[in-house]
């Protein structure tokens with residue numbers, strides 16, 4: 001699978017300006033369909049979550065099992081390589097005593113040594129009426145601060161509604177929202193928990209959450225790539 005070259009500097013600028021970065025046409029429609037269709041292949045997954053049961057929203061998702069299918073694994077390595085310099089720049093800006101290794105394997109080894117051994121890449125499926133409440137994907141003490149999601153369905157054709165949304169909660173201010181327009185195959189990169197924002201006295205944290213508005217009709221598949229593993 002050939003993936004586009006990522007420009008870390010441009011991604012970082014967009015994240016700091018808007019709270020997200022969009023990468024167009026990461027996957028072809030055929031690759032998107034292939035991944036969506038794998039939803040029915042139970043052996044690829046370690047667990048299935050029905051969102052209603054946890055009040056997460058409505059819809060369902062499954063976490064892939066190790067070994068990850070090759071395209072999912074490749075996307076995770078590709079994303080990590082471009083995002084680890086940003087993760088380190090952010091840790092420095094926020095004066096956190098934290099360093100993210102250059103290689104995903106080294107970061108995952110750290111997760112695994114601390115009991116976070118279960119893979120987190122996931123495939124989500126929504127039908128008419130479903131939605132995903134604003135949330136943060138934290139799965140333990142070790143958190144890689146950025147994550148990625150890829151739109152597998154064709155908005156407007158396969159489904160209506162179902163917008164990917166982010167909120168930013170700045171200290172002592174009301175929340176700001178961003179809706180990210182995504183075409184089939186596009187990726188969105190966004191902060192897991194918070195991002196740095198420059199203020200009058202250096203950098204401070206802006207808390208972030210993401211979610212999906214109600215799907216009005218049709219079916220919507222999304223691939224989520226989270227870099228830390230879960231405990």
Ligand SMILES: O=C(O)CCC(=O)C(=O)O
Nearest residue numbers: 124149164212222223224
């Ligand atoms: O379905 C979506 O667009 C949201 C996916 C999500 O929450 C995630 O990838 O962590």
Ligand SMILES: [Fe+2]
Nearest residue numbers: 135136137210
């Ligand atoms: Fe999420």
